Amino acid sequence: xxxxxxxxxxxxxxxxxxxxxxxxxxxxxxxxxxxxxxxxxxxxxxxxxxxxxxxxxxxxxxxxxxxxxxxxxxxxxxxxxxxxxxxxxxxxxxxxxxxxxxxxxxxxxxxxxxxxxxxxxxxxxxxxxxxxxxxxxxxxxxxxxxxxxxxxxxxxxxxxxxxxxxxxx
Amino acid sequence: xxxxxxxxxxxxxxxxxxxxxxxxxxxxxxxxxxxxxxxxxxxxxxxxxxxxxxxxxxxxxxxxxxxxxxxxxxxxxxxxxxxxxxxxxxxxxxxxxxxxxxxxxxxxxxxxxxxxxxxxxxxxxxxxxxxxxxxxxxxxxxxxxxxxxxxxxxxxxxxxxxxxxxxxxxxxxxxxxxxxxxxxxxxxxxxxxxxxxxxxxxxxxxxxxxxxxxxxx
Numbered sequence: 607x608x609x610x611x612x613x614x615x616x617x618x619x620x621x622x623x624x625x626x627x628x629x630x631x632x633x634x635x636x637x638x639x640x641x642x643x644x645x646x647x648x649x650x651x652x653x654x655x656x657x658x659x660x661x662x663x664x665x666x667x668x669x670x671x672x673x674x675x676x677x678x679x680x681x682x683x684x685x686x687x688x689x690x691x692x693x694x695x696x697x698x699x700x701x702x703x704x705x706x707x708x709x710x711x712x713x714x715x716x717x718x719x720x721x722x723x724x725x726x727x728x729x730x731x732x733x734x735x736x737x738x739x740x741x742x743x744x745x746x747x748x749x750x751x752x753x754x755x756x757x758x759x760x761x762x763x764x765x766x767x768x769x770x771x772x773x774x775x
Numbered sequence: 776x777x778x779x780x781x782x783x784x785x786x787x788x789x790x791x792x793x794x795x796x797x798x799x800x801x802x803x804x805x806x807x808x809x810x811x812x813x814x815x816x817x818x819x820x821x822x823x824x825x826x827x828x829x830x831x832x833x834x835x836x837x838x839x840x841x842x843x844x845x846x847x848x849x850x851x852x853x854x855x856x857x858x859x860x861x862x863x864x865x866x867x868x869x870x871x872x873x874x875x876x877x878x879x880x881x882x883x884x885x886x887x888x889x890x891x892x893x894x895x896x897x898x899x900x901x902x903x904x905x906x907x908x909x910x911x912x913x914x915x916x917x918x919x920x921x922x923x924x925x926x927x928x929x930x931x932x933x934x935x936x937x938x939x940x941x942x943x944x945x946x947x948x949x950x951x952x953x954x955x956x957x958x959x960x961x962x963x964x965x966x967x968x969x970x971x972x973x974x975x976x977x978x979x980x981x982x983x984x985x986x987x988x989x990x991x992x
Contacts, residue, residue: 626834626837627833627834627837627937628833628834642842642843642931642933643842643843643931643932643933643934643937644934644937645931645933645934645935645936645937645938645941646937646938646941646942647937647941666833666941666944667941667944667945678834712934712938713938714848714850714928714930714934714935714938715848715850715926715927715928715935715938716926717850717851717852717923717924717925717926718850718926718938718939718942721942721945723938723941723942723945750928751930751934752930752931752933752934752935753934754843754931769845769929769930769931
């Protein structure tokens with residue numbers, strides 16, 4: 607499973623962990639979790655502030671067709687959300703403290719707008735978060751631009767970088 | 776297609792040596808055709824390099840591209856006898872140089888893609904490349920290929936590629952695409968280069984391969 611857990615908490619240098627498509631990463635203070643160049647995909651970040659543990663998933667499509675998919679666990683929103691939550695809980699977090707933020711779900715070309723991949727992704731992620739009982743604290747989804755997202759497990763800041771600049775949500 | 780089988784992630788395929796050769800040759804013909812028209816339009820002589828056709832997965836593609844690099848992308852959807860997606864990419868600097876040439880500016884004058892004029896100039900150029908690429912393929916096979924009107928984006932390379940591959944993954948239930956690539960570069964120091972990428976739908980690719988085999992026999 608594509609997760610990272612580091613043993614010593616204090617003297618670590620800040621490391622950056624990148625989640626490729628369909629992957630998830632979980633890490634704790636002071637490391638950073640990054641997803642680069644999101645288009646229609648969703649970057650979902652979960653964070654437990656008291657525990658300073660964060661997790662991100664790079665989600666590609668809303669639904670895994672028949673559940674028989676043996677590929678990367680976080681390709682599909684309906685599978686990725688529960689899997690990421692479960693992985694967070696393995697890292698001494700408490701479900702009631704976890705909050706979610708998400709970004710992505712764009713449509714890069716106007717000719718692709720009718721497919722609504724990004725929009726559908728965002729909807730299913732939200733539904734799944736609701737099912738899991740996790741609050742969505744912020745989002746930056748839709749639009750027609752790419753995003754790189756970073757979750758800082760030290761501060762809990764979820765920043766979104768686009769061609770126009772960086773903002774925190 | 777010979778190597779086509781149902782895998783856990785959907786359809787997977789491998790090309791045999793003959794199919795690869797044939798597709799490489801086809802890519803060559805189409806690329807030369809397209810880049811010649813680019814050279815005519817800009818008055819810049821271009822060198823073409825056509826790398827071998829590749830079967831890539833979404834994850835694989837991610838590793839092969841400069842993820843956050845800014846590119847101007849022109850996207851065209853193909854329908855008719857052959858369907859799929861076609862993407863023309865100009866890296867940021869090349870896009871600026873091309874705008875300089877197309878709009879009669881001093882070399883180095885363009886530093887951003889701010890106006891609609893600049894955007895449509897590039898979009899038309901990309902569209903022309905796409906059309907001549909398709910024309911060559913359609914001529915070769917004697918089938919129709921209808922490109923949609925182009926759409927334009929100036930953004931991170933991976934965001935565009937990802938969007939197309941994900942759309943393909945959803946429609947075709949596969950996470951692999953056959954990538955025809957054509958790199959072109961000008962002879963002078965203007966530093967213009969770009970890529971043409973074709974993502975055929977499986978049925979179209981299958982059809983194309985059987986036509987190629989028939990051609991040989």
